[in-house]
Amino acid sequence: MKIQTKSRKTKIMAALFCLGVTTLSVFGQQPVKQPVQKNEDRPEGVKPAAPMFQMENSGGQAVKTYPAGTPGDAFLQSDWQPGTAILKDGNVIDIPSIRYNLLTQQMQFIKGKEVLALANPEEIKLLRIADKVFVYDVFVCGGLQKKGYLEVIETGSCSLLRRWTASYKQVDALTGDEIIYRNQIFLLQFDDGPATEVNHNLRLFCDTFGRFSSEIKQQIRSKGLKIRNPEDLQKIVAYYNQLIESK
Numbered sequence: 219m220k221i222q223t224k225s226r227k228t229k230i231m232a233a234l235f236c237l238g239v240t241t242l243s244v245f246g247q248q249p250v251k252q253p254v255q256k257n258e259d260r261p262e263g264v265k266p267a268a269p270m271f272q273m274e275n276s277g278g279q280a281v282k283t284y285p286a287g288t289p290g291d292a293f294l295q296s297d298w299q300p301g302t303a304i305l306k307d308g309n310v311i312d313i314p315s316i317r318y319n320l321l322t323q324q325m326q327f328i329k330g331k332e333v334l335a336l337a338n339p340e341e342i343k344l345l346r347i348a349d350k351v352f353v354y355d356v357f358v359c360g361g362l363q364k365k366g367y368l369e370v371i372e373t374g375s376c377s378l379l380r381r382w383t384a385s386y387k388q389v390d391a392l393t394g395d396e397i398i399y400r401n402q403i404f405l406l407q408f409d410d411g412p413a414t415e416v417n418h419n420l421r422l423f424c425d426t427f428g429r430f431s432s433e434i435k436q437q438i439r440s441k442g443l444k445i446r447n448p449e450d451l452q453k454i455v456a457y458y459n460q461l462i463e464s465k
Contacts, residue, residue: 287399294318294382299348306343316347320384357405357413372452374459377407418445430461
């Protein structure tokens, strides 16, 4: 197994630090204005979001998730939030109002009276929305390689990431409204490889950590940690990163 060196963690933390810096840089491409579906994308006095790219494997297909879908909003955070984007070319963009649309897998922002979506997500290195940080990267889920936005939960020799999705799964019998179900998938990323969905089998999960599998298993059992619990999962990954740093 490849074990990431401290240099990768240093680079990630340095990039996160840069999120506080802003410039007047702008994206190279202008948005292509097209209508989108569903009135959830239409705040009062604001036109629908304009999709600016077609994303392959953007979350439209059903995937195995944990926990199972729960009723919720189409947006990760319903209110518009301040954001900052760091591009791979080093430019930094301050975004006054942005939100994550889980249905369309778009990062939307307001420009004038229009709702637009960030173009060319492959150019984004890090994106902060309020207190959350996202990357746009390759990940493996259900045996399929995909690419999309991932929330950064823990960084280090092993990074813990979360993939958010949403879908319409039910129609209200009385109102006819479609009910939105939100899903989340947790992934581990070692070195510069793709993020991979967390395996909930204890033995296979521990084997993921290579030469530290025994230590991870002991920590889980001694602390009563649960792989399916997001807070416990973060503690496990943080413990592994401590083991790497101490060696």
